[in-house]
Amino acid sequence: MCARLYLVAFVATTNAGSSYPPAAVVQQPDWVIPLAGLLSGISQVLAEQPLDTLKTRLQSTQFGETMTPLELARATARLEGAGAFMRGVMPRLLTYPLVKLSLFTLYEHLHARTGSTIMAGACAGILNTAIACPVDLIKSVLQVARSPGAALTASELLRAQGWRALYRGIVPLMVRDGVGYAILYSVYNQGKRADSLQALPGWVLGGLAGASFYAATLPVDRVKVMMQTQPAGMPQSLRGAVTTLQLQGVRSFYRGAAPTLVRTFLGQAVALSTYDLVVSRGSQLAIRGR
Secondary structure (H helix, E strand, O other): OHHHHHHHHHHHHHOOOOOOOOOOOOOOOOOHHHHHHHHHHHHHHHHHHHHHHHHHHHHOOOOOOOOOHHHHHHHHHHHHOHHHHHOOHHHHHHHHHHHHHHHHHHHHHHHHHHOOHHHHHHHHHHHHHHHHHHHHHHHHHHHHOOOHHHOOOHHHHHHHHOHHHHHOOHHHHHHHHHHHHHHHHHHHHHHHHOHHHOOOOHHHHHHHHHHHHHHHHHHHHHHHHHHHHOOOOOOOOHHHHHHHHHHHOHHHHHOOHHHHHHHHHHHHHHHHHHHHHHHHHHHHHHHHOO
16 A cells, blocks of 8 residues: 555656745756755765764664663674674665665655655655655664674565565654654755854754654654564564563663664754755756746
């Protein structure tokens, strides 16, 4: 159902043009938003990958519940080498830009239709999980593998557990991205308009928007990671993950909070700045071409 809704929305989106900047001001070339999304995704992956790996390992149950972020980082570097922090980066570089392309394209279209940043962000985030969930799951499985050869590939996952395995954790992902992107776009767009914040560089606003995303969604993100990275034989259902966390206390929902917030500040600072830069240059080209 999610995939069907996504396809309907995305086809309508690609036929409707962009809303940023408003069409009344300048009609951008059709390639601007997709290109901005692609470059945004590439820049985000490169900016946040090491911290993203640390964040995923902290939230998974495979590395214990007692090590601090610094202790886990030291243990990973000592036992697996520094390259472990970049594990999964190539598959993510090949796929995540497409996720961002889809997300921004959906958002721009929905914002033009609804006029609501919150509604557009929430709907874009939820619909985008149709393609984001498989990418996120494979990335998480690779990041918790203790050696490159130990990671299940997408084909092995499909062969062992069927196509549904690629959508494990989609319910908490839909909740996280629906709430998170409604907040992220609202904070970023309102921040650019607020007189008191206009003195801040765009990358700072982007970082704050990213941090606000996870500040509101860390508990559900922990549930998602647990569902996606549990080893065989452990509970991989939503109920099983929530029950495990309830037994460990409320604080366990916020495990990995520090590296998560730093990681998303860096990632969104770069990603949103890149997106705005490409859109701005595209608008300038459109104006010159008149």
